[in-house]
Amino acid sequence: MAAKCLAFVVAGCVAVLAGAALPETKVEVKKTHICCPQCEKAVAKVLEKAGVKGAASKDDGKITFSADDDKKAQKVLDDLAAAGFHGDTGNKDLKIKDDSGVKEGKVTSLTLKGAHNCCALCNKAIKETLKKVDGVDSDDAKAKSDTIIVKGNFDGKAVVKALNDAGFHVATEKEKEKPKDK
Numbered sequence: 178m179a180a181k182c183l184a185f186v187v188a189g190c191v192a193v194l195a196g197a198a199l200p201e202t203k204v205e206v207k208k209t210h211i212c213c214p215q216c217e218k219a220v221a222k223v224l225e226k227a228g229v230k231g232a233a234s235k236d237d238g239k240i241t242f243s244a245d246d247d248k249k250a251q252k253v254l255d256d257l258a259a260a261g262f263h264g265d266t267g268n269k270d271l272k273i274k275d276d277s278g279v280k281e282g283k284v285t286s287l288t289l290k291g292a293h294n295c296c297a298l299c300n301k302a303i304k305e306t307l308k309k310v311d312g313v314d315s316d317d318a319k320a321k322s323d324t325i326i327v328k329g330n331f332d333g334k335a336v337v338k339a340l341n342d343a344g345f346h347v348a349t350e351k352e353k354e355k356p357k358d359k
């Protein structure tokens with residue numbers, strides 16, 4: 178009986194040690210735009226390419242994954258952003274970067290690239306988001322096209338923020354021309 182108890186304690190210790198020996202960074206990205214199985218698949222592709230385990234769910238708009246360490250986790254977040262997904266990690270250090278390159282101030286036209294827009298539902302969400310921004314008159318967002326030209330008289334930053342808040346990561350044309358370090 179005593180030996181059996183000891184065995185349990187030892188097994189418990191081994192399990193704890195094994196867990197500690199494999200540090201990993203778990204990330205939960207909330208408020209992303211995941212509206213359909215195609216969106217889920219797009220995220221799964223990014224995670225698979227990065228070599229991390231995780232998933233996206235259209236039910237709660239969350240992307241969850243675990244990486245070996247913070248550095249790797251940040252790289253995955255950068256990859257998700259490059260694929261057009263934006264979201265909130267609730268973490269100041271590990272987050273989807275504010276790298277749109279948009280300038281402060283009013284503009285009459287703004288070309289944005291990189292948004293995840295895989296289907297009519299995505300497109301509808303983008304259009305509805307843009308419509309709500311002060312001074313936006315029109316946009317040419319189309320499903321399956323990642324370029325959006327927004328027209329009107331509006332604050333470019335407000336447009337980018339609205340899209341980010343809706344779960345879409347975008348960048349101004351200039352920013353996208355920079356070579357990506359992969």
Ligand SMILES: [Cu+2]
Nearest residue numbers: 216295296299
């Ligand atoms: Cu879609």
